[in-house]
Amino acid sequence: LDVDVLLPPLDVYEDKLNAIMASGVLPDLINVSNGVWVDNYVRQGALLPLDDLLESYGRNLLENIPEALWDQVRYEGEIYAIPSEYEVKGMELMYVRKDWLDRLGLAPPTTLDEYAEVIRAFAEDDPDGNGIDDTYGLILTEELGRSSPFFGAFGTQPDQWLERDGQLVYGGIVPETKEALAFLARLYAEGWLEPMFPLNQTANLAEQVEAGKIGLYSAAWYDTRGIIRNSKAHNPAAEWIALEYPVGPRGDSGVYATKPVRSYNVIPAGSNHPEAAVQFLDFTAGEGYETLKLGFENEVWRMENGRMKTDFKEHNKHQYRGIYQALTDYYNPELNEQRFDSLGEFHLTENLRIIERNIVPDAFVGLATPSMSRYMRELKELQTSVFDRIVLGLEPLDAFDEFVADWHAAGGAETTREVNEWYRAQKRGTGR
Numbered sequence: 001l002d003v004d005v006l007l008p009p010l011d012v013y014e015d016k017l018n019a020i021m022a023s024g025v026l027p028d029l030i031n032v033s034n035g036v037w038v039d040n041y042v043r044q045g046a047l048l049p050l051d052d053l054l055e056s057y058g059r060n061l062l063e064n065i066p067e068a069l070w071d072q073v074r075y076e077g078e079i080y081a082i083p084s085e086y087e088v089k090g091m092e093l094m095y096v097r098k099d100w101l102d103r104l105g106l107a108p109p110t111t112l113d114e115y116a117e118v119i120r121a122f123a124e125d126d127p128d129g130n131g132i133d134d135t136y137g138l139i140l141t142e143e144l145g146r147s148s149p150f151f152g153a154f155g156t157q158p159d160q161w162l163e164r165d166g167q168l169v170y171g172g173i174v175p176e177t178k179e180a181l182a183f184l185a186r187l188y189a190e191g192w193l194e195p196m197f198p199l200n201q202t203a204n205l206a207e208q209v210e211a212g213k214i215g216l217y218s219a220a221w222y223d224t225r226g227i228i229r230n231s232k233a234h235n236p237a238a239e240w241i242a243l244e245y246p247v248g249p250r251g252d253s254g255v256y257a258t259k260p261v262r263s264y265n266v267i268p269a270g271s272n273h274p275e276a277a278v279q280f281l282d283f284t285a286g287e288g289y290e291t292l293k294l295g296f297e298n299e300v301w302r303m304e305n306g307r308m309k310t311d312f313k314e315h316n317k318h319q320y321r322g323i324y325q326a327l328t329d330y331y332n333p334e335l336n337e338q339r340f341d342s343l344g345e346f347h348l349t350e351n352l353r354i355i356e357r358n359i360v361p362d363a364f365v366g367l368a369t370p371s372m373s374r375y376m377r378e379l380k381e382l383q384t385s386v387f388d389r390i391v392l393g394l395e396p397l398d399a400f401d402e403f404v405a406d407w408h409a410a411g412g413a414e415t416t417r418e419v420n421e422w423y424r425a426q427k428r429g430t431g432r
Contacts, residue, residue, distance in 0.1 A: 001282050011201075012164040018364075023047060026268040029277040031084075031327055033263045035072070036376050039368035041266070042080045048274055057278040058082070058184065064330050071263050072367065081264035085330045090355040092148050092255050094243040097215035101124060101128035108243055112153045112183070115216075115246045122215045123192040133213045138187060139214045140197035141205055143384045144391070146218040147184065148256045152360055153248030154180040157256045158383070161364035161419060168423050169362050169414060172383050173407055174238055175369030178400040184391045198388045210234050216243075218255075223357055224346040225312075229333060243349065245358050254360040265327055285328040292325035292331075294339060301342060309341035315343065366426075369418035375411025382406060 006027070008016035014037055018369060021041065032038065041047050054062055071083040101108060101118070104125055109115040117138030121127065127135055140146050151157055151171075158172040158180075187193040194200075194208060208214050210230045219228065228240045245253040266283055267274045284292055294301050294310075295318050301310040340348035342370055355367060368376075386403040389395040389419075408416075 001276055003280065007323070012093070021277060022269065026270050028267065028271045028273045029144070029280070030266050030268065032266070033260075033352050035261065035264065036205045036368040036372045037267060038073070038081050038264045039370075040373040041268075041372070042075050043373065046269055047080050048269050048271065049080055049369060050082065050267065050278065050391040053080050053267075053274055053385065054079065054082075055276045057275055058282045058291075060282045061278075062330060064255065064285050064289075065328070066246075066330065069261055069330075072365075075367070082278070082328060083264055084262045084326060084328050086258040086262040087331055087336055088258060088352055088355070090255050090257055090359050091220050092160065092218045092220060093351055093355050094149055094245060095217065095219040095223070095240050095279045095360075096129070096243050097122075098214040098239040098241045099237055103127055103129060106242065109365065110244050110247060112150075112248045115150075116183075116187070119187060119217060120190065123190075127215055128212055132333075134163045134246065135215065135296065136194040137192040137216060139194040139200070139217050140184075140238065141202060142198055142201040144184070144197075144387055146205065147180075147252070149218050149245045150183060151177065151255035152256075152358075153246040153252055155248065155252035156180065157254075157360050157362075158223060158363040158387075159362065159380075160256055163363045168419050170412065172406075173404045173412070177365075178397065181387060181390045181400060185393060188328055189393055190338070193391075197280075198392070206230070206421045212238070220349040222346075224348065229346070242347070243344055246272075254358045255355060257359045257362050258364060259362070262329060263326065269409065281328050284324050285330065288324075288329075290335075292321050293329075295321065308338045310339070310344075312344055334347050348380055354386055364419050365420045366419075369413040369415060371411055371418055373432060375415060379407060379410060379412055379415075381427050 014032070014034060017032060017037070019029065020030075034339040038047070050058075065085065069085055070079060073079055073083050096108065096118070098108070100122060104121050104127055106118055106121060107114075109118045121137070122135055123137040126133070148157060152177040154368050156162065156171045156174050157177040158177050160171045161168045162171050162174065164174070184193065188195070196204065196215065205217070206227045209217065209227050212231070220388060224240070231238050231240065243324060247253045267277050270278065291297075295315060300314045300318055301308055304374070337349050340346075340352075382403065386395065386399060390397060390399055
């Protein structure tokens with residue numbers, strides 16, 4: 001197979017895919033993380049059903065990908081995507097500079113009030129001891145990224161569906177989300193929250209943390225081998241430790257759950273080589289799986305006294321392989337733990353166990369509903385705009401109530417109805 005890979009920039013990825021689909025010049029395979037995007041093009045008849053191709057060319061795919069994931073990509077009984085499974089159940093946990101806590105005489109925080117005090121002290125009390133007002137207590141990214149533990153402290157997750165009194169309700173519109181926004185708006189108004197968060201991408205967050213400007217943030221589980229490792233390289237005195245999630249006023253805590261499907265591989269109708277696309281994916285789920293997951297044996301990793309050892313520098317050099325490995329990943333707990341532990345003392349397995357103990361489950365795990373395809377992108381843009389403006393103090397907190405009404409009117413009510421139809425079918429045992 002002669003594979004030509006196109007990698008659109010992440011921030012315009014779906015826009016580029018839409019342009020490709022409209023162009024008539026179609027690739028043989030598209031990988032996308034948004035199930036709503038898949039649903040939209042299935043309903044347009046723009047994607048191929050894959051059952052026959054999988055039977056002929058996808059033996060490893062069918063054997064290794066769990067049936068529950070195939071259920072996520074069936075429309076009226078036919079498979080329209082080859083799913084990749086998330087190998088982790090959640091992404092975020094809190095990390096703090098213990099050396100800053102020690103310098104200021106503070107204990108690791110557990111309650112939300114204790115977190116607020118640490119955030120204040122890190123912004124105001126010169127935690128790095130350089131005599132300059134150049135630190136912030138907390139950093140977020142665009143669309144309030146890396147804020148999940150603070151919403152969890154109020155018993156909500158704004159991008160998930162929650163069960164309330166036997167019904168599913170969107171987390172972004174519940175009263176607890178308004179409380180969480182009030183907390184974040186207070187941090188911003190006091191000058192404790194890094195002010196550029198609406199524009200921050202992960203690279204901006206990394207730059208601030210590595211430069212010693214931030215001492216507490218919601219880290220991705222793998223940041224200990226990336227951002228936090230680089231922070232220690234810049235400042236050997238930096239000592240980072242994981243924290244318990246903040247516990248809110250009603251005893252709530254937790255973090256969002258990843259979706260069961262990490263990404264979807266689809267074949268556009270009109271593909272010239274659909275069988276080759278399935279063969280390619282079958283290789284990544286079969287003969288090529290271990291090498292794509294681990295790297296080349298005795299070059300990137302080796303077995304030593306019964307334990308896997310990975311050359312971290314070589315691992316980073318060969319990270320390109322992750323482009324392919326992520327296409328058809330499936331959960332292999334034993335191999336995952338071996339791999340994580342082989343990378344060094346980054347606490348990766350421990351981090352994941354902390355996260356898994358504190359997941360706030362998403363109550364909706366069905367296929368994207370028709371109204372999600374029509375409305376969810378605009379609803380998400382509305383949510384991001386209003387939430388940012390509330391936190392920045394550009395709108396009063398009560399703008400949240402107007403947002404809830406607008407959300408319902410702009411398609412949220414219809415989406416909620418469809419989600420609850422799915423939920424009732426699930427409870428009757430007649431739906432997915």
